[in-house]
Amino acid sequence: xxxxxxxMGKFIGAGLATIGLGGAxxxxxxxxxxxxxGALRNPSAAPGQMANLFxxxxxxxxxxxxxxxxxxxxxxxx
Amino acid sequence: xxxxxxxxxxxxxxxxxxxxxxxxxxxxxxLFGEGDVHWYTVxxxxxxxxxxxxxxxxxxxxxxxxRAMIPSRSQSVAELIYxxxxxxxxxxxxxxxxxxxxxxxxxFLFVLFANVLGLIPTSFTTTSHFAVTVTLALMVFLGxxxxxxxxxxxxxxxxxxxSSAPLAIRPILAIIEVISYFVRPVSHSIRLxxxxxxxHAVMKVIxxxxxxxxxxxxxxxxxxxxxGLETLVAVVQAYVFTILTCVYLRDAVGDNHH
Amino acid sequence: xxxxxxxxxxxxxEASGMPQLDFALWPHQIFWLLVTLVVIYLLLTRIALPRxxxxxxxxxxxxxxxxxxxxxxxxxxxxxxxxxxDALAQARxxxxxxxxxxxxxxxxxLDAATAKADVEIAAKSTQSEAxxxxxRDGALEAVTEVAKDxxxxxxxxxxxxADARSVTAAVNARLKG
Numbered sequence: 001x002x003x004x005x006x007x008m009g010k011f012i013g014a015g016l017a018t019i020g021l022g023g024a025x026x027x028x029x030x031x032x033x034x035x036x037x038g039a040l041r042n043p044s045a046a047p048g049q050m051a052n053l054f055x056x057x058x059x060x061x062x063x064x065x066x067x068x069x070x071x072x073x074x075x076x077x078x
Numbered sequence: 079x080x081x082x083x084x085x086x087x088x089x090x091x092x093x094x095x096x097x098x099x100x101x102x103x104x105x106x107x108x109l110f111g112e113g114d115v116h117w118y119t120v121x122x123x124x125x126x127x128x129x130x131x132x133x134x135x136x137x138x139x140x141x142x143x144x145r146a147m148i149p150s151r152s153q154s155v156a157e158l159i160y161x162x163x164x165x166x167x168x169x170x171x172x173x174x175x176x177x178x179x180x181x182x183x184x185x186f187l188f189v190l191f192a193n194v195l196g197l198i199p200t201s202f203t204t205t206s207h208f209a210v211t212v213t214l215a216l217m218v219f220l221g222x223x224x225x226x227x228x229x230x231x232x233x234x235x236x237x238x239x240x241s242s243a244p245l246a247i248r249p250i251l252a253i254i255e256v257i258s259y260f261v262r263p264v265s266h267s268i269r270l271x272x273x274x275x276x277x278h279a280v281m282k283v284i285x286x287x288x289x290x291x292x293x294x295x296x297x298x299x300x301x302x303x304x305x306g307l308e309t310l311v312a313v314v315q316a317y318v319f320t321i322l323t324c325v326y327l328r329d330a331v332g333d334n335h336h
Numbered sequence: 337x338x339x340x341x342x343x344x345x346x347x348x349x350e351a352s353g354m355p356q357l358d359f360a361l362w363p364h365q366i367f368w369l370l371v372t373l374v375v376i377y378l379l380l381t382r383i384a385l386p387r388x389x390x391x392x393x394x395x396x397x398x399x400x401x402x403x404x405x406x407x408x409x410x411x412x413x414x415x416x417x418x419x420x421x422d423a424l425a426q427a428r429x430x431x432x433x434x435x436x437x438x439x440x441x442x443x444x445x446l447d448a449a450t451a452k453a454d455v456e457i458a459a460k461s462t463q464s465e466a467x468x469x470x471x472r473d474g475a476l477e478a479v480t481e482v483a484k485d486x487x488x489x490x491x492x493x494x495x496x497x498a499d500a501r502s503v504t505a506a507v508n509a510r511l512k513g
Contacts (some may be wrong), residue, residue: 054317060303068272106355213366
């Protein structure tokens with residue numbers, strides 16, 4: 001009984017943790033969209049900012065990956 | 079507690095229509111015979127690390143064997159990678175960082191080819207294991223920290239003392255800077271390992287649904303799409319890992335105006 | 337709690353949990369990873385990088401040389417064009433000089449010929465004038481002679497007897513009048 005409850009809580013927790021990935025999605029979309037609108041205004045400056053774009057996306061995405069990791073930990077390791 | 083908690087999904091869904099075990103692909107097992115995996119055991123990890131080395135050697139050593147003035151295809155690939163990483167190191171870390179270019183290129187090539195080779199069905203993705211990515215990130219972290227202390231002495235620590243901020247909030251900023259500095263290897267490794275593991279697990283989960291006749295056409299199509307996305311992710315994560323290495327390296331060798 | 341979690345993770349990995357969290361496998365992976373990285377590093381620094389950088393340097397040198405050679409050839413072409421233009425201009429000047437000389441010579445000849453012709457014409461016309469004057473004089477005398485003879489004849493025909501002197505005088509008077 002207690003085990004079942006714990007398992008239920010685990011699955012619910014894992015599901016909740018994946019909500020964090022939505023935040024990462026918003027962040028990455030925000031960065032890419034802003035980059036695109038900036039690049040359309042000044043296309044000549046865009047290639048020089050590709051590195052910053054990817055670094056920004058990586059930072060935003062890492063936080064989402066953390067929550068995914070929490071979900072995996074809950075599912076398989078706890 | 080762990081006993082019942084980690085009942086594999088395959089057994090859990092016994093009697094249902096599909097079997098999904100997304101974690102099975104990350105298992106490490108000895109290549110020859112059965113038994114425990116010791117540190118020296120030749121396992122599937124060893125196999126795929128060796129294949130990574132062979133592919134890198136094929137492109138960068140075998141491909142450039144003719145030293146042609148007008149490059150062949152493989153030689154242009156090698157020159158492209160060389161020029162790309164060389165430019166990145168020079169652009170991000172400045173002129174002083176160029177002498178660390180071989181280390182950065184080693185990291186980039188390993189991560190890139192480990193990621194890409196992991197996309198081959200039934201292969202083993204070495205970079206999806208935190209043991210690998212944490213080691214890589216710790217190498218970068220320790221290397222950069224020691225290099226910074228060696229090159230700048232205690233001046234390296236002035237990085238945490240934001241002199242452009244008002245004096246009152248500088249201690250708080252210093253604490254935040256120190257924490258963010260020590261979180262670097264964590265995010266650096268989790269980003270790569272998490273991306274790789276997540277992508278492969280998602281592909282396995284979706285592939286598991288392909289046994290259901292009703293949805294299998296949709297599943298096969300989406301597998302193709304996700305495969306393309308994962309290829310992109312594999313390359314981008316290698317790029318990101320490398321450029322973050324360069325960014326961290328800049329703190330140690332460049333003049334830190336940020 | 338933490339150790340318990342680690343143990344749990346270890347067991348989980350055994351039983352198809354997350355193999356990533358099976359810390360017993362970490363030394364194995366780290367060992368082979370370090371071997372791999374060292375091998376890649378040695379491959380790069382011993383073989384690949386010197387090769388590629390030498391190829392790139394060669395190519396850069398070749399391109400620089402080619403550009404320099406092209407620049408030189410361009411200079412040469414410019415010089416040749418300039419020489420050609422100079423020669424052309426000189427030839428043109430020479431031609432103009434020759435033309436001018438020829439023209440002057442022709443002019444001289446022409447002038448001389450004209451002068452000679454003028455002289456000849458002048459001589460001819462003087463001669464002709466003299467002849468015309470002569471003829472005119474001759475003609476006047478002849479008219480007087482004819483008038484005298486005619487007057488004598490008319491007087492004789494009319495039965496008069498006229499001496500020659502008076503007739504001549506009358507005719508002369510009449511001719512003058």
